[in-house]
Amino acid sequence: xxxxIAPPAAGGGxxxxxxxxxxxxxxxxxxxxTGLMKWITTTDHKVIGLxxxxxxxxxxxxxxxxxxxxxxxxxxxxxxFISFQQFNQLFTMHGSIMMYLFAGPFAFGGLANYVVPxxxxxxxxxxxxxxxxxxxxxxxxxxxxxxxxxxxxxAADFGWVAYAPLSTTTxxxxxxxxxxxxxxxxxxxxxxxxxxxxxxxxxxLRAPGMTMFRMPIFTWNMLVTGILILxxxxxxxxxLVMLFADRHFGTMIYSVTGCHTVTGTPDAHACGSAVxxxxxxxxxxHPEVYILALPYFGIVTEIFPVFxxxxxxxxxxxxxxTMSIAALSTGVWAHHMFxxxxxxxxxxxxxxxxxxxxxxxxxxxxxxxxxxxxLVYKTPMxxxxxxxFAFLMGGVTGVMLAAxxxxxxxxxxYFVVAHFHQVLFGTAVFGGFAGLYYWYPKxxxxxLNDRLGKWHFWxxxxxxxxxYMPQYILGLHGMPRRVASYPSNLGWQSWNIASxxxxxxxxxxxxxxxxxxxxxxxxxVPAGDNPWDAHTLEWxxxxxxxxxxxxxxxxxxxxxxxxxxxHPQSPNIRHGSGRTRAAPGHSNGHGPGGxxxxxxxxxxxxxxxxxxxxxxx
Amino acid sequence: xxxxxxxxxxxxxxxxxxxxxxxxxxxxxxAAGEPAPAPRPRRSRWLGAAVLAVGGLLLAxxxxxxxxxxxxxTTQGQDAIKLWQGFFIAGAIVFVIxxxxxxxxxxxYRRRSDAIPQQTQYHTILEIVYTAVPVVIVLVLFAFTFxxxxxxxxLPAPRLTVTVTGFQWGWRFHYTxxxxxxxxxxxxDPQMVIPVHEAVxxxxxxxxxxxxxxVPAFDFSRYAQPGIINKFTITPQSTGTYHGxxxxxxxxxxxxxxxxxxxxxxxxxxxxxxxxxxxxPQKSVPTVERRALGKSTPSSTATPNSNASTHTSTAATYQxxxxxx
Ligand code: HEM
Ligand SMILES: [Cu+2]
Ligand SMILES: [Cu+2]
Numbered sequence: 001x002x003x004x005i006a007p008p009a010a011g012g013g014x015x016x017x018x019x020x021x022x023x024x025x026x027x028x029x030x031x032x033x034t035g036l037m038k039w040i041t042t043t044d045h046k047v048i049g050l051x052x053x054x055x056x057x058x059x060x061x062x063x064x065x066x067x068x069x070x071x072x073x074x075x076x077x078x079x080x081f082i083s084f085q086q087f088n089q090l091f092t093m094h095g096s097i098m099m100y101l102f103a104g105p106f107a108f109g110g111l112a113n114y115v116v117p118x119x120x121x122x123x124x125x126x127x128x129x130x131x132x133x134x135x136x137x138x139x140x141x142x143x144x145x146x147x148x149x150x151x152x153x154x155a156a157d158f159g160w161v162a163y164a165p166l167s168t169t170t171x172x173x174x175x176x177x178x179x180x181x182x183x184x185x186x187x188x189x190x191x192x193x194x195x196x197x198x199x200x201x202x203x204x205l206r207a208p209g210m211t212m213f214r215m216p217i218f219t220w221n222m223l224v225t226g227i228l229i230l231x232x233x234x235x236x237x238x239x240l241v242m243l244f245a246d247r248h249f250g251t252m253i254y255s256v257t258g259c260h261t262v263t264g265t266p267d268a269h270a271c272g273s274a275v276x277x278x279x280x281x282x283x284x285x286h287p288e289v290y291i292l293a294l295p296y297f298g299i300v301t302e303i304f305p306v307f308x309x310x311x312x313x314x315x316x317x318x319x320x321x322t323m324s325i326a327a328l329s330t331g332v333w334a335h336h337m338f339x340x341x342x343x344x345x346x347x348x349x350x351x352x353x354x355x356x357x358x359x360x361x362x363x364x365x366x367x368x369x370x371x372x373x374x375l376v377y378k379t380p381m382x383x384x385x386x387x388x389f390a391f392l393m394g395g396v397t398g399v400m401l402a403a404x405x406x407x408x409x410x411x412x413x414y415f416v417v418a419h420f421h422q423v424l425f426g427t428a429v430f431g432g433f434a435g436l437y438y439w440y441p442k443x444x445x446x447x448l449n450d451r452l453g454k455w456h457f458w459x460x461x462x463x464x465x466x467x468y469m470p471q472y473i474l475g476l477h478g479m480p481r482r483v484a485s486y487p488s489n490l491g492w493q494s495w496n497i498a499s500x501x502x503x504x505x506x507x508x509x510x511x512x513x514x515x516x517x518x519x520x521x522x523x524x525v526p527a528g529d530n531p532w533d534a535h536t537l538e539w540x541x542x543x544x545x546x547x548x549x550x551x552x553x554x555x556x557x558x559x560x561x562x563x564x565x566x567h568p569q570s571p572n573i574r575h576g577s578g579r580t581r582a583a584p585g586h587s588n589g590h591g592p593g594g595x596x597x598x599x600x601x602x603x604x605x606x607x608x609x610x611x612x613x614x615x616x617x
Numbered sequence: 618x619x620x621x622x623x624x625x626x627x628x629x630x631x632x633x634x635x636x637x638x639x640x641x642x643x644x645x646x647x648a649a650g651e652p653a654p655a656p657r658p659r660r661s662r663w664l665g666a667a668v669l670a671v672g673g674l675l676l677a678x679x680x681x682x683x684x685x686x687x688x689x690x691t692t693q694g695q696d697a698i699k700l701w702q703g704f705f706i707a708g709a710i711v712f713v714i715x716x717x718x719x720x721x722x723x724x725x726y727r728r729r730s731d732a733i734p735q736q737t738q739y740h741t742i743l744e745i746v747y748t749a750v751p752v753v754i755v756l757v758l759f760a761f762t763f764x765x766x767x768x769x770x771x772l773p774a775p776r777l778t779v780t781v782t783g784f785q786w787g788w789r790f791h792y793t794x795x796x797x798x799x800x801x802x803x804x805x806d807p808q809m810v811i812p813v814h815e816a817v818x819x820x821x822x823x824x825x826x827x828x829x830x831x832v833p834a835f836d837f838s839r840y841a842q843p844g845i846i847n848k849f850t851i852t853p854q855s856t857g858t859y860h861g862x863x864x865x866x867x868x869x870x871x872x873x874x875x876x877x878x879x880x881x882x883x884x885x886x887x888x889x890x891x892x893x894x895x896x897x898p899q900k901s902v903p904t905v906e907r908r909a910l911g912k913s914t915p916s917s918t919a920t921p922n923s924n925a926s927t928h929t930s931t932a933a934t935y936q937x938x939x940x941x942x
Contacts, residue, residue: 084869084870084872085869088866088868088869088871158866159866163826163827163865163866165825165826165827165843166826166827166866166867166868170825171785171825171826171868172868256843256844271844273844274827274842274843274844275842275845308726308734309728309733309734310734310735310736310737311736311737311738312738313737313738313739313740314738314739314740314744315738315739316739317744317748339829339838339839339840340840340842340845340847341839341840341845341847341848341849342845345766345770346759346762346763346766349759349762349763349766350759353755353758353759353762354752354755356751356755357748357751357752357755360747360751361744361747361748361751363715364743364744364747367715367718367719367722368740368743370719370722370723370726371722371726372726372734372735372737373722373726373734374726374728374729374730374731374732374733374734375722375723375726375727375728376728377727385719385723388719389716389719392712392715392716392719393712396708396711396712397708399704399708399755399758400701400704400705400708402762403700403704403758403762403765403766404762404766404769405696405697405700405701405762405765405766405769406697406700406701406704408697408769408836408837408838408839409686409687409694409697409701409831409833409835409836409837409838411829411838411864412829412831412838412864412865412866413831413864472685473685476684476685476686476687477685477687477833478687478831478833478860478862480829480831480862480863480864481864481866482866482871482872483871483872484872485872485873486872487860487875490860567733569733570733570736571736572736572738573735573736573737573738574737574738574739574740
């Protein structure tokens with residue numbers, strides 16, 4: 001193990017931080033190349049995490065532009081802004097980039113990469129070189145996918161789900177589709193490697209005292225996400241390899257071309273199964289939506305406690321809720337296939353409805369965390385609250401979709417588009433950018449401007465609701481998704497115009513983010529180590545953290561060591577008992593500031609605690 | 618060639634005025650009602666609560682009984698809509714409760730001092746309650762879902778069977794026992810005629826990729842897939858012409874893969890069958906909208922699958938095919 005743990009850079013060695021004992025004074029050492037070479041050759045999880053985030057956010061802007069193209073086309077019933085073929089490419093690439101290249105990589109490649117080792121007091125990821133490989137595979141995959149726009153026939157245009165047999169060469173013969181498949185194989189491996197890395201890091205590299213049930217919820221969620229990645233992504237990769245074989249090596253796995261007449265009985269021996277693709281895809285695809293959601297749940301679960309100045313409410317319940325979401329998510333894939341007429345409706349319906357329970361638990365955890373708190377409305381908190389409202393609406397409509405008779409009439413309409421944007425946008429955009437505003441000071445040692453952040457939030461919030469609420473109505477009125485034109489006599493146009501206006505407000509809001517980046521680059525405001533009075537370990541080190549993250553660690557007695565360190569009088573308490581969680585079995589005074597015993601952080605002026613030294617230079 | 622088949626070239630006169638029929642379609646609800654109010658924290662919680670209440674009333678007031686869903690015109694659709702109403706109301710209640718809890722927390726607990734709040738982390742009874750109650754809600758919802766889905770998917774002995782075939786980019790309606798076939802010429806809207814108050818069995822399949830058979834006024838859809846025959850029943854309750862459209866993305870002209878369902882009285886249906894059984898093929902003309910597409914017309918962006926000759930041979934295949942089920 002040691003040789004993989006050891007960062008390969010000069011002076012690596014084993015650097016697992018101990019219990020506030022001897023630490024290598026390390027920060028002054030020079031660690032390899034600087035400048036561009038540093039970004040290319042690095043195996044430092046922080047630099048890799050930043051590369052991931054920068055790439056993913058750039059791709060988010062690109063996919064957002066594509067969405068604007070879609071929305072412009074739909075402002076009139078027979079839009080002529082782009083051709084049908086271009087339209088089909090736009091929604092395919094928008095969906096694909098958002099799902100495969102932004103939402104996932106931003107969370108588990110970017111933020112998790114950066115934050116998880118810090119949160120558990122590790123010097124790096126378990127496999128730093130594999131981590132670098134993940135990033136380069138991701139970048140290669142992203143480039144491959146975008147390349148589609150420049151080849152003959154254009155980018156892939158079979159939707160982000162690439163349903164067979166539309167995705168076989170009979171119907172989509174172009175190189176753009178092949179590039180799309182190759183891109184997903186590359187990014188799929190990237191995700192798998194990151195999943196391995198996260199799981200190994202969290203299991204093996206926790207600092208002394210950081211037991212599993214003292215890990216921050218973000219880290220917990222990344223652990224579960226990592227496991228889900230290992231369950232889901234190999235299935236996608238295998239399915240894609242088979243699709244590629246169908247396209248180029250003459251296999252008939254999904255392909256049905258020429259193997260049956262339209263009214264005759266299919267010849268089972270000559271036929272592939274188109275519905276097999278759907279089963280495989282959604283066996284990946286539904287866990288995937290939780291792979292995209294859990295990290296963002298984790299982000300807001302860091303933010304709510306910090307900006308409410310309280311611990312996470314129902315911490316353990318939340319962990320179990322996350323696990324049961326993950327477990328259930330592997331058994332609901334066919335709710336995307338209710339209208340195929342080939343799946344057992346009651347089973348998948350019940351499983352899908354049940355997922356609402358752990359999700360509901362999370363809601364009450366978040367609300368309970370804010371309850372009786374002292375809520376501070378900085379941008380990260382506003383974004384997190386924006387997430388709550390968005391996800392609430394998306395979740396309620398998700399429950400409706402779990403009922404097959406309802407799904408029958410809203411499936412593949414704009415109702416579904418509205419639903420999945422409210423959950424995906426709610427998580428990846430509100431949650432994701434909440435995380436960006438929250439951890440930016442840690443990453444760069446500079447604050448983002450809160451005024452600009454609030455502009456960003458409010459425009460985004462209003463634009464979001466304006467974009468998607470009309471789409472619910474459109475779906476209920478029967479407007480199918482993925483259409484480039486629609487009948488003019490069904491009253492759909494005004495709702496579409498409203499939705500387009502909302503989309504432009506969203507676009508405008510993201511100009512404020514760019515402005516904010518520029519401000520912090522041009523007029524830096526130093527952040528200090530812990531600008532939010534946050535709870536978890538990463539706020540104990542400097543901003544940005546030194547090469548191997550920590551020179552000293554506080555004693556870890558609960559899931560919020562930095563808070564315990566800074567507020568020794570205010571440990572976690574259990575309702576009614578007044579007992580500290582950190583020292584079960586010992587009785588304490590009631591309420592915050594109650595006198596603790598020697599083992600509890602509430603005791604006096606922090607005896608038994610590592611004294612923190614000044615910022616490491 | 619025992620069946621009259623509609624594959625006449627575009628432009629021949631049409632027996633029924635389709636454009637007019639769709640314009641008057643009951644499947645076109647006016648843009649009624651408001652989108653549900655966008656929840657948004659406000660400075661004053663009272664204002665927020667008031668907006669919510671008024672918005673909710675407004676929403677309920679003008680949308681009862683279908684909450685914006687298309688008014689069903691089949692017995693199956695009526696069942697589905699009842700379930701939808703139940704889910705909508707249950708969903709609205711849950712939404713409002715959780716919304717109010719969030720809004721209360723957001724407004725009530727805005728930071729007022731530097732005091733550190735009580736660091737409560739667990740409340741066992743509360744945790745049990747908010748786990749158990751959703752389980753009960755979900756099980757109740759499931760029970761209703763189960764009953765409804767059996768009704769909607771029931772396959773009573775049909776009075777009439779229509780084999781519906783989707784193809785890129787059109788539809789074919791074959792009346793198995795009546796020797797009638799209607800084919801939409803590629804990119805033109807064919808019309809399926811069925812009698813009112815009768816259980817009509819649809820056998821749905823696809824000639825190429827996956828399509829979606831969707832009639833909003835029936836509040837029902839189902840995939841048309843190659844190699845799979847999907848069976849379902851529709852029992853129309855009122856006459857009229859209804860807009861239908863492919864919902865599963867199926868390639869270049871997916872957007873234009875529309876059709877109509879005309880529900881007529883039993884006698885009209887018998888008359889329709891006899892004319893189409895004996896006389897020549899039913900004809901299609903391009904709709905006005907189709908012509909207005911400008912640069913997006915089929916000829917300007919043809920794909921290997923979208924040229925006219927492919928289409929003609931496609932239609933010919935149908936014609937010679939057996940009657941299926
Ligand atoms: C930035 C603002 C966004 C806007 C304005 C937007 C808008 C749209 C529009 C107009 C469509 C096409 C709907 C259709 O024709 O059926 C679409 C599809 C889609 N969007 Fe977004 N979207 C946004 C963000 C996102 C995000 C953040 C995600 C996911 C993380 C996402 C995932 C998808 C997916 C998966 C599709 C389906 C693509 C397909 O049909 O194959 N979108 N979006
Ligand atoms: Cu799913
Ligand atoms: Cu289609």
